[in-house]
Amino acid sequence: MTEQTFTKEQLATYNGEGKPAYIAVDGVIYDVTNAKGWQKLVHHGNKVGNDVTAGLAKSPHGPRVLAKLPVVGKLVD
Template sequence: MELPKYTRSQLALRNGQDKPDIWVSYNGLIYEVTNSRLWKNGKHYEHWAGQDLTDEIAQAPHGLWVFERFLLIGELI
C-alpha cells in the first residue's frame, strides 16, 4: 500500500497549535503522535512537532524503536 505524501508545509501545520493533529517526521516518514502524553501541545522536551526530527534523533535517550509506538501515516516529500 502506498502512503499519502505530504509536504514540509503540511507537516508544519500539524504542530499541536495550528491543527489538532500532532505529527513528526523521521527519515522521510511521518508519524501521528497526537495521543502521546509525551507530545502534549506539540512539544517533547526541546523538540517541536510538525518538523523532521531525523537530525535530532541522535541526541535522544531512546532508539529508533520509539517510532514503532506510533501510527505511520505518510511520506515527507
C-alpha cells in the first residue's frame, strides 16, 4: 500500500466535518476521529486538520499517546 501524502491545505479538509479528523505531528498524519480527547475536534487548544507539533511539545503527556493512534500518511510542503 502506498503511503498517502498531504499538504497543509489538504490536511485542513480533514477537520471532522464530513471527513475523518486528522492531525499532523512532526510530519506524520494521525487519525484522531475516534480518540476520546479529540471528540470536540479541539484538544487543549489544538484543532484537528492542523499541524499540532508545537502544541504537543507543551503537552503534559507528550508524544507517547501518538503510539495509540492510526497513522494515515505524511505531511509534505
